[in-house]
Amino acid sequence: MGEASATKPEGDGADAGDGVIATRALTKRYRGGQLAVDGLHLTVPAGSVFGFLGPNGSGKTTTIRMLMGLIEPTSGTAHVLGRPMPRSARAVLPHVGALIEGPALYGFLSGRDNLLRYDAADPTADPRTRRTRVAAALDRVGLTAAAGKKAKAYSLGMKQRLGLAAALLQPRRLLVLDEPTNGLDPQGMREIRTLVRELASDGTTVFLSSHLLDEIEQVCTHAAVMARGRLITQGPVADLAAGARGRLVVTTPDPADAARVLKEQGVADVVVDGERVTGELPERDLAEVNAALVTAGVRVRGFGVERASLEDAFVALTGEGFDVAG
Ligand SMILES: Nc1ncnc2c1ncn2[C@@H]1O[C@H](COP(=O)(O)OP(=O)(O)OP(=O)(O)O)[C@@H](O)[C@H]1O
Numbered sequence: 117m118g119e120a121s122a123t124k125p126e127g128d129g130a131d132a133g134d135g136v137i138a139t140r141a142l143t144k145r146y147r148g149g150q151l152a153v154d155g156l157h158l159t160v161p162a163g164s165v166f167g168f169l170g171p172n173g174s175g176k177t178t179t180i181r182m183l184m185g186l187i188e189p190t191s192g193t194a195h196v197l198g199r200p201m202p203r204s205a206r207a208v209l210p211h212v213g214a215l216i217e218g219p220a221l222y223g224f225l226s227g228r229d230n231l232l233r234y235d236a237a238d239p240t241a242d243p244r245t246r247r248t249r250v251a252a253a254l255d256r257v258g259l260t261a262a263a264g265k266k267a268k269a270y271s272l273g274m275k276q277r278l279g280l281a282a283a284l285l286q287p288r289r290l291l292v293l294d295e296p297t298n299g300l301d302p303q304g305m306r307e308i309r310t311l312v313r314e315l316a317s318d319g320t321t322v323f324l325s326s327h328l329l330d331e332i333e334q335v336c337t338h339a340a341v342m343a344r345g346r347l348i349t350q351g352p353v354a355d356l357a358a359g360a361r362g363r364l365v366v367t368t369p370d371p372a373d374a375a376r377v378l379k380e381q382g383v384a385d386v387v388v389d390g391e392r393v394t395g396e397l398p399e400r401d402l403a404e405v406n407a408a409l410v411t412a413g414v415r416v417r418g419f420g421v422e423r424a425s426l427e428d429a430f431v432a433l434t435g436e437g438f439d440v441a442g
Pocket residue numbers: 146147148150151152170171172173174175176177178179327
């Protein structure tokens with residue numbers, strides 16, 4: 117681990133222009149033998165809010181630590197802002213705000229003093245504007261009222277907010293947030309989502325990891341799904357959800373007749389559940405399917421398409437629920 121050697125020449129990055137973050141065959145095997153990240157090809161487009169999704173233990177934090185140059189990959193490459201990591205960490209990291217699992221805080225200092233100290237460690241930060249910068253960051257994460265309290269007395273959610281404030285002290289090209297809403301209450305989660313949208317609209321690319329599918333759906337433009345160290349899919353969130361196609365749903369007091377007609381109309385995988393009859397979306401026009409039901413005397417109370425969620429997509433992709441692998 118430790119510092120990257122400076123002996124190799126810069127700019128071997130054939131993939132450097134490919135995204136704000138680009139990894140090729142990125143792999144990490146921990147000393148104990150655990151293959152935590154396995155041949156990852158990740159491309160994060162500029163300007164995206166990119167959700168890095170996966171259950172506990174799927175390799176999200178390990179990937180983020182490699183991206184930030186905190187640990188060395190076992191093999192493969194990672195480029196951040198077009199430069200290879202960890203080799204170019206010194207040039208890259210000033211443009212990147214990061215919140216990584218369990219932010220390091222001085223417990224004996226207040227939240228405000230933690231930020232002042234953090235800001236003072238940044239050689240590019242002008243000391244004359246330090247207090248203003250810190251106050252703005254505290255305000256952005258809703259910690260102004262608690263700024264004078266010692267960090268060791270902060271709740272998990274407050275610590276998380278303080279870590280986020282540290283990442284927001286300077287305008288950044290890229291924010292890397294590892295489970296930013298971890299420990300936050302529902303109101304806090306909403307605030308973070310709003311904040312992420314604001315940052316994105318200012319042009320910052322945001323890469324955030326989460327195991328909460330609905331959170332990713334609400335805030336991200338793009339997402340990648342990890343399971344057991346491997347990338348299962350990545351792309352625009354809308355496309356991922358569309359990957360698990362919606363289902364046709366008919367509500368009727370005549371479910372048996374409805375099921376028969378739907379099958380005749382070419383609807384596959386017809387399932388009857390009380391008054392709800394569902395099936396795969398057919399190729400043909402849904403208006404014709406609806407007309408056929410009515411013509412056959414089926415009393416149709418409801419007829420529509422249930423949109424697939426990212427969770428459906430995840431289950432469809434992995435064939436399993438969103439649980440921890442062994
Ligand atoms: N320092 C380490 N030494 C050995 N194994 C590790 C180490 N850190 C993580 N692992 C293992 O690597 C795998 C991936 O862990 P990682 O922390 O990257 O997952 P994660 O996706 O961030 O999970 P979570 O959602 O719980 O934060 C797990 O099986 C974990 O036990």
